[in-house]
Amino acid sequence: MKKNDPIDVAVGILMKDNGDILLAERPAGKPYEGYWEFPGGKVEAGETIEEALKREFMEELGIAIASADPWCGVEFVYPHAHVRLHFYISHDWKGVPQSREGQKFSWQGSIHVEPLLPATIPLVKWIDDIRYPTASGLASQLNAVISTQC
Numbered sequence: 001m002k003k004n005d006p007i008d009v010a011v012g013i014l015m016k017d018n019g020d021i022l023l024a025e026r027p028a029g030k031p032y033e034g035y036w037e038f039p040g041g042k043v044e045a046g047e048t049i050e051e052a053l054k055r056e057f058m059e060e061l062g063i064a065i066a067s068a069d070p071w072c073g074v075e076f077v078y079p080h081a082h083v084r085l086h087f088y089i090s091h092d093w094k095g096v097p098q099s100r101e102g103q104k105f106s107w108q109g110s111i112h113v114e115p116l117l118p119a120t121i122p123l124v125k126w127i128d129d130i131r132y133p134t135a136s137g138l139a140s141q142l143n144a145v146i147s148t149q150c
């Protein structure tokens, strides 16, 4: 792998029935320590993204993800790395988050933790559109359906 090749990262958004989602603070010693992110980590050689997601959640939080759906992808170039983030949404897991790496974590309705990792900032708006659909958002979805049918 060349120095500037993108690094694949598996990222999970655990979403409770009431829409709350889990964020974690990056532990000391990592780039951007103290920034908030959705839990996850780098995909290792020979692993699928979903395998990496499940491994990272077990290692970092003691959470067993039963199922997760791929949601969106974001590519971002940091000074320390070029990352390709694969975001998954899960409604189906076992366990209660434990701080296995000494990190803080928090279930959030509207997001009140900061700073967020730069590449994660736009995701907050996108995930809110899913968690809290507005009347105008629903209208545009309806328009999309109507125009698909025409």
Ligand SMILES: Nc1nc2c([nH]c(=O)n2[C@H]2C[C@H](O)[C@@H](COP(=O)(O)OP(=O)(O)OP(=O)(O)O)O2)c(=O)[nH]1
Residues within 6 Å of the ligand: 009, 010, 011, 030, 031, 036, 037, 038, 039, 040, 041, 042, 043, 076, 078, 081, 083, 085, 117, 118, 119, 120
């Ligand atoms: N987990 C996670 N990583 C993110 C998010 N947004 C974002 O830019 N990243 C970036 C930060 C890092 O450059 C990279 C994740 O790498 P990492 O160093 O945390 O992964 P890791 O846990 O496998 O770390 P290590 O084993 O190398 O210590 O992805 C996010 O929301 N969640």
